[in-house]
Amino acid sequence: MIGELSYLIFFLIFVSIFAIAVLGLNLQWGFTGQFNAGVVGFFAVGAYAMAILTGPTQPRLPDQAFQVSGIGLPFALGLLGAIGVSAAIAYVIGLVTVRLRHDYLAITTFGIAIVIHLVTINFESLTAGTLGFVGIPRPLASTFATPFAHNVAYLAMMFAITGAVFWGLERIVRSPWGRVLKAVREDDVAAIAVGKNADRYRLEAFVIGCALMGLAGALYAAYIGSISPFDFLPIMTFQIWTMMIVGGSGNNRGALLGALVVWGLWTSSGALVSQVVPAKFQAQGGAIQVILIGLVLVGTLLFRPRGLIGEEPKVSRYVD
């Protein structure tokens, strides 16, 4: 019983970490119509920012001139730092990409994730390279000594943070600012014609969305306690997308539901595959899991394009 309960808590912690990233993506795609194919890149930036800012000194390899780690900031500053770093990177990238056509934006953001991945692998003085960054302090772990208590406390914190992000986004997408985002999404020429600076709104939504992905990454790093470049592979971008599409893009509640449903599907299919497929064919087993998520993505687009919940037609509570 306690086993199942602790698994459920572990599962929900992951759901709420992903939910934050899905909410960020939803602001970019669901509300503004911006394609971000590099979600995992910003997630990794946040995770590494957390690791570098709060983590202990990493072993220095013989050929390294310096090693940045060992700053040892507290968790809260790590979170703020992670948000700040991913927002700053998104801002610089956004300055270039905000004018681009949709498919070019998709390709460019896809490339950004690849470059970030290369940096995490190769820039060892900053990221500890393929060995991985270990010993990231886990907040609440010293107060709540047993793993179970720690998980419960972390889940409570995750609910609070995810809830706050959800509440904040619900507020801003229903504000005049949020309505301009939708106007830009539907017809940017019309939005410009009524005096809205479409590029500025796109850039703002892009930066906020990426900052949330960074926040999710930071919370992931602080929960697991160690990260490596191979934790942040392109498949994570697809998972987060599928969560948004399945839940219903343009709806924040859909983003939460999508995270729950798709992560549930992913973990349960993983459990099933590991039961059925012999250990020798582990790679093939993993492939089955990915094929499943690809089919869910394509199937949703074909048969239920609005997702489980879909967008609400109303943009303001003052409209009937």
Next chain:
Amino acid sequence: MFGQALADGILTGAILSLGAIGITLCLTILRFANFAHSELMTWGAYFAFTFTSLGLMGSPLGPLTFGWGFLLATLIAGALTACLALVVDRTVFRRLRNKNATRLTLIFASFGVALVLRHVVVLIFGPQVEYYSRELQMAVLLLPGVRVMPDQFFVLGLTVALVVLLQLFLTHTRLGLAMRATAESPMLAQVSGIEVTHVIAWTWVVAGLLAAAGGVFFGLTVQMRPEMGFNLLLAVFAASIIGGSGSLFGAVLGGLIVGLSENLATLVVPTSYKQAVPFLLLVVILYFRPQGLIAAKT
């Protein structure tokens, strides 16, 4: 060093061109960025591998590692890849087109398709690296310091031949003309009596054939693995966009630019960052010319 990087760059560029042409066709005629295109390259390579591992390799022709059998396997692989492209279009992209889905929905769907195609390769062939032939090949000293494999020469020649053939097809046949007309304006093409669905089907066939050729050539001169196409995707996209996503020779030029800069860059930056080069090139070019280097004629 420089000469070798130049030679390697031209070869890489030729293979990228074959992929970039397909991406360009997709962008202009089907009007969406197909992220699953490079998976067709992977499938082409593995289709040919299926036949070569069944013994269809032929006795080596001269200094090459393969014989007529391999060329036949490549041809069959091309046909099968074209069929695969058509099947994917029927099951996914055509349905979405009929529902008037936006091009972004099509991009999303192409990501999903790419995931499925890539991992079916893992499922069937396993994750390990494969080669068509394990025979060692002696490199030919072309110039002092520049070594090229006979296979690479062959690949380059065949690529040039394929591009010339395609150009003749596009300019001298009714179907080629119809494809160019559809690229320009699907509506006008339709009122002029062009069957657009027909054109779309042939676009997939051409894109599939060239992708398969590119995939087989990559497998022949480098190696095969299920992620080979995925790893080429960014470079192929960069080639297509740098070339202006509108013209055949633009795509070829883009392929060469990307191939050369990737290989020449290794002279100054660590090889481990090689994959970032096409991306940086792409960003710089898009920043100054959002329509690509050679904008399509209007």
